[in-house]
Amino acid sequence: MRLFVVTLLIPLSLFTLVTVRADLVGMPYLAEGALESSIEIKTSGLSGEQLFVVCSACHSLEIGAAHRLGPNLSGIYEKHAATRHGFTYSEALRGSGIVWDRGSLLGWVMSTETMVPGTWMLYHNHLTLEESMRLVDYIISVSQK
Ligand code: HEC
Numbered sequence: 001m002r003l004f005v006v007t008l009l010i011p012l013s014l015f016t017l018v019t020v021r022a023d024l025v026g027m028p029y030l031a032e033g034a035l036e037s038s039i040e041i042k043t044s045g046l047s048g049e050q051l052f053v054v055c056s057a058c059h060s061l062e063i064g065a066a067h068r069l070g071p072n073l074s075g076i077y078e079k080h081a082a083t084r085h086g087f088t089y090s091e092a093l094r095g096s097g098i099v100w101d102r103g104s105l106l107g108w109v110m111s112t113e114t115m116v117p118g119t120w121m122l123y124h125n126h127l128t129l130e131e132s133m134r135l136v137d138y139i140i141s142v143s144q145k
Contacts, residue, residue: 044131048138051131058121061142070121076100077143092118105136 052061058070065072071087081098082089096116098104107115109132112123127135 044128046131046134048134048136048141051127051135052138054125055135058123061139073139073143075143077105077140090116090118090120092116093120102136102140105139106132109135 055070055073058068059073060066060068061073063074065074067084067087071084071089077100079100081096081100082094093116098108098116100108104115109125109127110129112119112121125132
């Protein structure tokens with residue numbers, strides 16, 4: 001009888017283990033995929049100004065407006081990174097040597113943490129290349145006014 005219970009338990013626990021593993025691997029992937037597609041549907045066709053709404057939770061583009069969780073971005077185009085007065089930046093961004101041109105802004109928007117590991121801007125977006133370019137063009141156009 002005891003032998004029977006043991007032989008029954010082993011396959012059972014193996015089965016549970018495999019199922020749990022599959023959940024661990026499968027669920028986040030599925031959740032991420034679902035999120036990506038839903039955001040893509042929402043953002044396609046939006047103007048650069050509309051796309052900036054997500055950024056505006058942490059950034060203003062208005063001259064003289066207060067810093068939020070992120071620094072004020074007015075006039076950021078062609079400026080050195082991490083040089084806004086009155087904002088405390090991460091060491092990573094301060095030491096990055098970045099100048100904000102079209103290419104660097106695009107890289108930043110598309111993969112912030114890859115560009116500057118250790119940055120405090122913890123932000124991941126699911127925009128397409130085209131949408132990111134539209135967003136960056138908007139930031140540049142406002143920045144040059
Ligand atoms: C959750 C808040 C948050 C969101 C959302 C956010 N940012 Fe940021 N951003 C920050 C923080 C914080 C920093 C400073 C990072 C550091 O010091 O490492 C920053 C820095 C920046 C900088 C560099 C500024 C400088 O003075 O060098 C740019 C450019 C920028 N963000 C653009 C954007 C854009 C464009 C978006 C939207 C796609 C965005 N951010 C979304 C918080 C945010």
